[in-house]
Amino acid sequence: MSSAANPLRDAQDRRLPRIAGPSGLVIFGVTGDLSRKKLMPAVYDLANRGLLPPGFSLVGFARRDWEDQDFCQVVHDSVKQYARTPFREEVWRQLGAGMRFVPGVFDDDEAFARLKSTIQDLDSSRGTGGNFAFYLSVPPKFFPTVLQQLKKHELSDAPDGSWRRAVIEKPFGHDLASAQELNRVVHQVFRQSDVFRIDHYLGKETVQNILALRFANTMFEPLWNRSYVDHVQITMAEDIGIGGRAGYYDGIGAARDVIQNHLLQLLALTAMEEPSSFDAKALVTEKLKVLNAVRLPKDLGRHTVRGQYAAGWQGGRKVPGYLEEEGIDPDSRTDTYAAVKLEIDNRRWAGVPFYLRTGKRLGRRVTEIAVVFQRAPYSPFDATDTRELGQNALVIRVQPDEGITIRFGSKVPGTSMEIRDVTMDFAYGESFTESSPEAYERLILDVLLGDANLFPRHQEVERSWEILDPVEEFWEAHGRPEPYTAGTWGPQAADEMLARDGRSWRRP
Ligand code: BG6
Numbered sequence: 001m002s003s004a005a006n007p008l009r010d011a012q013d014r015r016l017p018r019i020a021g022p023s024g025l026v027i028f029g030v031t032g033d034l035s036r037k038k039l040m041p042a043v044y045d046l047a048n049r050g051l052l053p054p055g056f057s058l059v060g061f062a063r064r065d066w067e068d069q070d071f072c073q074v075v076h077d078s079v080k081q082y083a084r085t086p087f088r089e090e091v092w093r094q095l096g097a098g099m100r101f102v103p104g105v106f107d108d109d110e111a112f113a114r115l116k117s118t119i120q121d122l123d124s125s126r127g128t129g130g131n132f133a134f135y136l137s138v139p140p141k142f143f144p145t146v147l148q149q150l151k152k153h154e155l156s157d158a159p160d161g162s163w164r165r166a167v168i169e170k171p172f173g174h175d176l177a178s179a180q181e182l183n184r185v186v187h188q189v190f191r192q193s194d195v196f197r198i199d200h201y202l203g204k205e206t207v208q209n210i211l212a213l214r215f216a217n218t219m220f221e222p223l224w225n226r227s228y229v230d231h232v233q234i235t236m237a238e239d240i241g242i243g244g245r246a247g248y249y250d251g252i253g254a255a256r257d258v259i260q261n262h263l264l265q266l267l268a269l270t271a272m273e274e275p276s277s278f279d280a281k282a283l284v285t286e287k288l289k290v291l292n293a294v295r296l297p298k299d300l301g302r303h304t305v306r307g308q309y310a311a312g313w314q315g316g317r318k319v320p321g322y323l324e325e326e327g328i329d330p331d332s333r334t335d336t337y338a339a340v341k342l343e344i345d346n347r348r349w350a351g352v353p354f355y356l357r358t359g360k361r362l363g364r365r366v367t368e369i370a371v372v373f374q375r376a377p378y379s380p381f382d383a384t385d386t387r388e389l390g391q392n393a394l395v396i397r398v399q400p401d402e403g404i405t406i407r408f409g410s411k412v413p414g415t416s417m418e419i420r421d422v423t424m425d426f427a428y429g430e431s432f433t434e435s436s437p438e439a440y441e442r443l444i445l446d447v448l449l450g451d452a453n454l455f456p457r458h459q460e461v462e463r464s465w466e467i468l469d470p471v472e473e474f475w476e477a478h479g480r481p482e483p484y485t486a487g488t489w490g491p492q493a494a495d496e497m498l499a500r501d502g503r504s505w506r507r508p
Helices: 007-015 033-048 068-082 089-096 109-126 140-152 176-189 205-215 253-271 280-293 439-449 458-477 492-499
Strands: 024-028 057-062 099-103 132-136 164-168 195-197 229-237 304-310 312-314 317-319 337-344 354-359 366-373 393-399 403-411 419-427 482-485
Touching (some): 024 109, 033 057, 033 439, 057 068, 057 109, 068 089, 068 099, 099 109, 109 140, 140 164, 140 176, 164 176, 176 458, 195 439, 195 458, 205 253, 205 393, 205 403, 229 253, 253 280, 253 304, 253 337, 253 354, 253 366, 253 458, 280 458, 304 492, 337 492, 482 492
Parallel strands (some): 024 057, 024 132, 057 099, 132 164, 164 195
Antiparallel strands (some): 229 366, 304 337, 312 317, 337 354, 366 393, 393 403, 403 419
8 A cells, every 4th residue: 555545654654763774984083073072972872862773883093093992982981971862881882892993094005904894894793784984074184185095995986785975074175166176076086976065054953943944834934035024144153262173263264164154054044945845956956046146245345244352251251362372373364253244136035135143252152043024114103102112033043042033012011002022932942852963963864874955065065155255355355353352242343234234233
């Protein structure tokens, strides 16, 4: 009987968990921060949720004089410290039995030969079936060497009936030309459909919920256009500084670090048309279409701002300025704050500005998308009664307080017709009993399942650089970033940028 004829079975099938088939994961750069804080815990959480096959194997590759047990201990410690789900001895034992470590540097042929025989051993001892994903969690300068070594040692060639996939961590280049070159190298070794570029924001539940909010409901989409929307603000604020990441961050800066990827992906999901389905190809088509319609304002001096944090107070303690951070060139012009105004040249959004901002050491950690609506075309109320009425807004709270807020005006109880803003809230924690998986759990599982919906394609990456490159070039040619005190909401120029348009930033 077809599932269409049997709705009950169809409903049950949809509740079946998506479980990865026989497979293994090789992590290059396994001693790095990302691996310890995110990747290893995510693998354990997946195993703990029963979403990995019994013989799943994890191979670490790095320049360390480690045996398998040493690697196992490192994973154990990171799981204990960072995993989302409780530690269970039996899950750990099964996962630990499939852990291997291959010591070596990236241009060492012998190390790659050892990696090859390790994979073959795992195929016979753990039944991984030749299916391996190679996770490049390494500085971009090593990408070409690792990829070429995988090719040279035939590790990128999937034996018959199995798969080999590459997972690439950002940054995908630092401008359009370097991204194109990187994509050329990657595609010399892996087919497009076997390359998974990580943008971990797409793995967040709240980000996937943008699609549900817009396309599973009827009440929002009719308003989601230039007739009702005044402007959109996309904010990714962090309270942390650059921590131990000076080597990566200096010279890269806030705009390249997160606007080029996370924020432009949020913009694409917020502004795109409804895709014909939710498979990777249909989603990329729509995201790319809207990214192609994105336009920078002509006068970049008036519509972009960059800043750099100076010493200040945060969380009750004194924190150093960016230029005093360890490993930073005291004359660095790197932006730790960036704000950009973008327009979208299409029928839906013509004339509606999208303001994107991000920064380190801001007032607090918050990521949100605020769709701010126009004021009512006519107000029948006394001006004094609506003094405290702002603009209606729908705010998608990506993190940390996941949910959606709608802001609208309401009568203040009493004898007059005073109207004030109130909010209506949906909070994940209150509406669902399930807790949200970490972005990396979802993304690693998708790689093992070969599901590319939540991974940007190279055309999106390149288009995003094309949007950002003129801003970076403009900044390069024009002075220094404006200092802002740590713990505040960024440089004054950012407030002025919006004030010139008769608007102001939200203070989340
Ligand atoms: C990364 C950036 O992509 O995202 C970091 O490189 C940033 O600079 C991080 O701190 C923030 O991620 P999240 O999930 O904590 O918002």
